[in-house]
Amino acid sequence: MADPDLKDTVLGAFEAALDAQLRAVRRLRQGDSPSATPRATRGLSQVDMAYDVLKKAHGPLHISEILARVQAGFGVAIDRESLVSSLTKKVARGDRFVRTGKSTFALRAEIR
Numbered sequence: 001m002a003d004p005d006l007k008d009t010v011l012g013a014f015e016a017a018l019d020a021q022l023r024a025v026r027r028l029r030q031g032d033s034p035s036a037t038p039r040a041t042r043g044l045s046q047v048d049m050a051y052d053v054l055k056k057a058h059g060p061l062h063i064s065e066i067l068a069r070v071q072a073g074f075g076v077a078i079d080r081e082s083l084v085s086s087l088t089k090k091v092a093r094g095d096r097f098v099r100t101g102k103s104t105f106a107l108r109a110e111i112r
Contacts, residue, residue: 009065012057016072046070046078047086051096051107060106063087 044052053069054061061069063084070078087105090097100106 008059009061013065013068013072016053016056016069020072020075044074046076046083047090049074049076049078050083050087050105054097054105054107060100060104062101063103063105066105 049070050066053066053073057069063080067078067080067083070076084103087097088099091099091105094108096108097105098108
């Protein structure tokens with residue numbers, strides 16, 4: 001992989017997937033049912049999950065990558081248009097997020 005951004009994106013996706021698998025294995029070891037969702041995850045909004053993904057990414061991500069990492073990390077499928085709309089509103093308010101390109105978001109510099 002010659003492009004460092006592509007390499008970072010691919011490795012980030014693998015990291016999120018492995019993290020989700022590790023949490024599932026730990027739940028099974030503790031005897032919890034796989035459908036039992038920890039309270040902290042259930043309480044997160046779509047925007048909070050996107051925030052968490054972008055915080056771990058340390059840089060801008062395209063909406064497709066944000067959705068993939070939310071799916072891998074939280075086991076939640078989010079509607080693309082809904083998340084784009086929510087993030088765009090946050091950008092307009094100056095709340096946590098900035099738009100760095102078409103369908104690409106990052107955390108505001110003072111938050112990173």
